[in-house]
Amino acid sequence: MTDQSSPVRQWRVPSVLPVAKLAGAVLVTGLGLLFAGGDRIQLVLAVAAGAVLAGWGVRDLVAPVRVAVDPEGITLIRGFAGRQRLPWAAVEAITVDRRSRAGLATEILEIDTGESLHLFGRYDLDAAPADVAAALRAARLQGGGPA
Incomplete structure (x- = not known):
């Protein structure tokens, strides 16, 4: 998260x-190469799994900011590393979905535009989704949007 005194906050x-x-x-990938023992299918699966993990890691390096807010609206990550700007008028609801399963509780920040x-989960935001939702709602009120 960036400095809270800034007009733009990022998660x-x-x-x-x-x-x-x-x-x-x-x-x-290394374990796949080491233990494949001539089995091409095992080698391909290990390399494919390594490539997927590497792509996922590269996405986090290229586009680490998932949500940014300012008085005019929200900027969200879209696709692999693209951005989508949403003015406050386009945002219908900002909610937190809480679920408990197998003794584990999870929270997901939901930003609904209607379309x-x-x-976003905790590891997308590096903060509790409830805290981010509260900050987004406060920024929306400051920006003149509906509560």
């Missing part, structure tokens, strides 16, 4: 996640 992926994903990609639903 981004924790810096340790891309490193962990890239290290996992190297590990999975699309944008979902």
